Amino acid sequence: MELTWFGRTCIRLKGRDAVVVNDPYPSIVGPTGRGITGDVITFSHPDDAGLGRKPGRVSRDGGTAIPGSLEDAFVLDGPGEYEVHDALITGVRTYRDAERGALRGKQTAFMTELDGLHTIHLGDIGHELTQEKLADVGSVDIACVPIGGALSATAAAALIAQLEPKIVVPMPVCEDEADCEEAMRKFFHEMGAQPTPQQKLSVTISGLPSETTTVRLESRGKS
Numbered sequence: 085m086e087l088t089w090f091g092r093t094c095i096r097l098k099g100r101d102a103v104v105v106n107d108p109y110p111s112i113v114g115p116t117g118r119g120i121t122g123d124v125i126t127f128s129h130p131d132d133a134g135l136g137r138k139p140g141r142v143s144r145d146g147g148t149a150i151p152g153s154l155e156d157a158f159v160l161d162g163p164g165e166y167e168v169h170d171a172l173i174t175g176v177r178t179y180r181d182a183e184r185g186a187l188r189g190k191q192t193a194f195m196t197e198l199d200g201l202h203t204i205h206l207g208d209i210g211h212e213l214t215q216e217k218l219a220d221v222g223s224v225d226i227a228c229v230p231i232g233g234a235l236s237a238t239a240a241a242a243l244i245a246q247l248e249p250k251i252v253v254p255m256p257v258c259e260d261e262a263d264c265e266e267a268m269r270k271f272f273h274e275m276g277a278q279p280t281p282q283q284k285l286s287v288t289i290s291g292l293p294s295e296t297t298t299v300r301l302e303s304r305g306k307s
Contacts, residue, residue, distance in 0.1 A: 090112060104171055109127070122157050123168065124169060163177045180234055209243070
């Protein structure tokens with residue numbers, strides 16, 4: 085499976101039989117989608133930027149415009165268990181703050197099984213998980229976690245410790261680039277890792293590391 089980061093919380097998972105794109109908001113990939121294609125797209129929460137002036141197709145909750153290159157994809161934007169294009173996807177209700185959504189609203193974390201690998205996309209989550217939510221999530225091989233949003237670097241590391249993935253992909257989400265760099269520095273320090281940027285991540289079950297490894301990806305989004 086190949087994992088690519090397009091900026092903020094937008095991640096593409098490309099497996100043998102399906103391609104899943106998480107959070108392809110127009111504010112990240114542009115209204116045309118910049119040629120990004122996929123069989124399934126997931127939105128963790130409605131687009132903070134709104135629908136824009138002339139949205140085409142929109143998400144099922146009506147809160148997000150779908151970029152042009154992804155208009156034919158199957159859209160998921162809420163909790164549930166789904167099997168689409170040979171991808172097994174579970175949406176788990178979570179929140180964008182530590183107050184059960186009272187401050188920034190609710191969201192959905194999506195667990196995707198592709199090529200036998202279990203990847204959780206945590207969206208813009210703002211809290212650690214309860215035992216009940218951890219049971220809903222199940223086993224995790226790869227965790228994509230937001231950095232610089234509602235979660236502090238320490239809280240993000242604690243969330244990763246709960247999930248116990250083999251690979252961690254941090255997604256910097258703060259508005260200011262300098263703030264993002266500082267948040268990423270603190271997170272890598274918490275994880276005891278050294279950032280070595282790479283364009284994409286190619287993973288197989290047999291190639292998973294024995295210990296948790298944190299990978300910094302270069303953005304393939306806006307040029």
